[in-house]
Amino acid sequence: MHQYNTQDLRKQDGQHHLHPFTDTKDLGSNSRIITGAEGIYIIDSEGNRILDAMAGLWCVNLGYGRQELVDAAATQMTELPYYNNFFKTAHPPAIKLAKKLTELAPEHINHVFFTGSGSESNDTVVRMVRRYWQLKGQPEKTVIIGRRNGYHGSTVAGASLGGMAPMHEQGGPMLADVEHIAQPYWFGEGREMSPEAFGLLAARSLEQKIKELGVDRVAAFIAEPVQGAGGVIIPPDSYWPEIQRICDHYGILLIADEVICGFGRLGQWFGSQHFNIKPDLMPIAKGLSSGYLPIGGVLVGDRVAETLIEQGGEFYHGFTYSGHPACAAVALRNLELMEEGGVLEHVREVAAPYFAERWASLADHPLVGEARSLGLLGALELVADKTSLARFEPGIGGRCRDNCFNTGIVMRSVGETMVVSPPLVITKPEIDELVRLARESLDATARQLGIMS
Ligand SMILES: Cc1ncc(COP(=O)(O)O)c(CNc2cccc(C(=O)O)c2)c1O
Numbered sequence: 001m002h003q004y005n006t007q008d009l010r011k012q013d014g015q016h017h018l019h020p021f022t023d024t025k026d027l028g029s030n031s032r033i034i035t036g037a038e039g040i041y042i043i044d045s046e047g048n049r050i051l052d053a054m055a056g057l058w059c060v061n062l063g064y065g066r067q068e069l070v071d072a073a074a075t076q077m078t079e080l081p082y083y084n085n086f087f088k089t090a091h092p093p094a095i096k097l098a099k100k101l102t103e104l105a106p107e108h109i110n111h112v113f114f115t116g117s118g119s120e121s122n123d124t125v126v127r128m129v130r131r132y133w134q135l136k137g138q139p140e141k142t143v144i145i146g147r148r149n150g151y152h153g154s155t156v157a158g159a160s161l162g163g164m165a166p167m168h169e170q171g172g173p174m175l176a177d178v179e180h181i182a183q184p185y186w187f188g189e190g191r192e193m194s195p196e197a198f199g200l201l202a203a204r205s206l207e208q209k210i211k212e213l214g215v216d217r218v219a220a221f222i223a224e225p226v227q228g229a230g231g232v233i234i235p236p237d238s239y240w241p242e243i244q245r246i247c248d249h250y251g252i253l254l255i256a257d258e259v260i261c262g263f264g265r266l267g268q269w270f271g272s273q274h275f276n277i278k279p280d281l282m283p284i285a286k287g288l289s290s291g292y293l294p295i296g297g298v299l300v301g302d303r304v305a306e307t308l309i310e311q312g313g314e315f316y317h318g319f320t321y322s323g324h325p326a327c328a329a330v331a332l333r334n335l336e337l338m339e340e341g342g343v344l345e346h347v348r349e350v351a352a353p354y355f356a357e358r359w360a361s362l363a364d365h366p367l368v369g370e371a372r373s374l375g376l377l378g379a380l381e382l383v384a385d386k387t388s389l390a391r392f393e394p395g396i397g398g399r400c401r402d403n404c405f406n407t408g409i410v411m412r413s414v415g416e417t418m419v420v421s422p423p424l425v426i427t428k429p430e431i432d433e434l435v436r437l438a439r440e441s442l443d444a445t446a447r448q449l450g451i452m453s
Pocket residue numbers: 057117118119120122151152153154158224228229257258259260285286412
C-alpha cells in the first residue's frame with residue numbers, strides 16, 4: 001500500500017494549485033487528497049474509505065476499478081495513442097463510438113460531433129445552432145434561451161447558456177443573444193400552487209420570452225432534463241410536454257443537455273427518453289466514459305445534421321481532442337459494459353426504486369423540508385423550520401457537506417440543498433449504507449445547530 005505524505009502534498013497544493021470552483025485562500029493547504037478508489041468508494045491519503053455518493057462529479061457511472069476500461073485505454077494507446085479526425089482522416093475508435101451512440105440514441109439521431117468535455121459540447125451547440133439558421137436563410141435567429149440556475153459548463157458559451165448569476169458576474173460580458181427564463185423549481189419557487197400548475201407556468205415562460213423577443217430572433221431553447229448542478233431540480237410532469245409543444249409550435253430547436261442525465265442516470269440511455277421529448281441536439285459527456293478519460297460530444301438530430309451536411313460545406317469548428325482515440329475506446333467499452341452488465345435494467349428495476357424508498361425516509365429528519373429523487377439523482381432541502389419550511393442562513397449546506405466527508409460519505413451541497421448522484425452500479429446494501437451515512441451527517445449538523453442533542 002503506497003504511503004502518502006499528506007502534509008507535504010497539502011502544502012504543495014496550497015502553494016501551486018488553483019482549484020476549480022474553490023476559494024483558494026480558504027482552501028489554503030487543507031485539501032483532501034484522494035489517492036485511490038474501488039467500486040463506489042474513494043480512498044484518501046490517510047487511508048479513509050469514503051462512499052462517493054456523487055460518483056466523482058456525476059460521472060463515474062460504472063464505478064471505480066473497472067480494469068476493462070483501463071485495458072481498453074492501454075490497448076488503444078499502444079495501437080494509436082493519438083490522431084485527429086480533421087482533414088478527411090478518421091480512426092476506428094471514433095467511427096465505432098459514433099455508430100454505437102447512434103444505435104443507442106433516439107431514432108432521429110444519426111450523427112455525433114465529438115468534443116473533450118460537456119462545456120465544449122455546449123460551445124459546439126451554439127456554433128451549430130447559429131450555423132443551422134444561417135443555412136436556413138434566417139441568420140437573424142441567433143438567440144438561445146436557457147434557464148435561470150441551469151448549468152451548461154464553464155467556457156464563455158457554457159457559462160452564458162447557464163443561468164448561474166455568480167458566474168455571469170465574474171469575467172466580464174457573457175455571450176450575446178442568450179436569454180434566461182424561469183426554472184421548474186417547485187419547492188423553491190412554486191409551492192403556492194400545485195406542481196402541475198407550476199410546471200405549466202414555468203414552461204409557458206418560454207412562450208412569453210419567445211413573444212417578447214419575436215420568434216424571428218429565437219434559435220433554440222436549452223435545458224437539462226433534470227437540472228443537476230442547480231440542485232437536482234426535477235420538473236413537474238406537466239413541464240416537458242408543454243416545452244415540447246412550444247418548441248414545435250414556434251419551430252425553434254430543442255436542446256436537451258444530457259451531460260448528467262445521459263447514460264443511465266434516470267434508468268434510460270438518455271433523460272430525454274424518460275421525459276419522452278424529441279431534442280434536435282443532445283450535448284453529452286461524463287457518463288459517456290464513466291469519467292475514466294475526458295470525452296464529450298453532441299448527438300445531432302436529422303433536422304440539423306441534414307442541413308449541415310447538404311448545405312453547409314466545411315463546418316469551421318472542432319477540437320484537437322475531438323474523438324481522441326483512447327478516450328473514444330474507453331467510452332465504447334464503457335457503453336458495452338453497461339449493456340453486458342444490464343446496468344440500465346439494474347437502475348430501472350432495482351437501484352432507483354429502492355433508492356427512492358430509502359431516500360424518502362430521510363424526510364422525517366428535523367433538518368429536511370423535502371426529500372426528492374428520480375432515477376439515481378437525489379436531493380434534500382435543508383430547512384430551519386419543518387412547518388413553515390423557512391430556509392437557513394447561507395452556509396449550512398457547506399457545513400453539512402463537511403460533516404458528510406467526516407462521516408464517510410461525499411454529498412454535494414448546492415446552497416442549502418444536499419444532492420447525490422451515486423454510481424449506477426450501487427447495490428441495495430450500499431444504498432442502505434448511503435442513506436445511513438447521510439442521516440448521520442444530518443444528525444451531526446443538527447447537533448451543531450443545537451436542534452438535536
Ligand atoms: C448539464 C451539464 N452540462 C455541461 C456541463 C459541463 O461539462 P464539463 O464540466 O465536462 O465541461 C456540466 C458539468 N457539470 C458539473 C461539472 C463540475 C462540477 C459540477 C457540480 O455540480 O459541482 C457539475 C453539466 O452538469
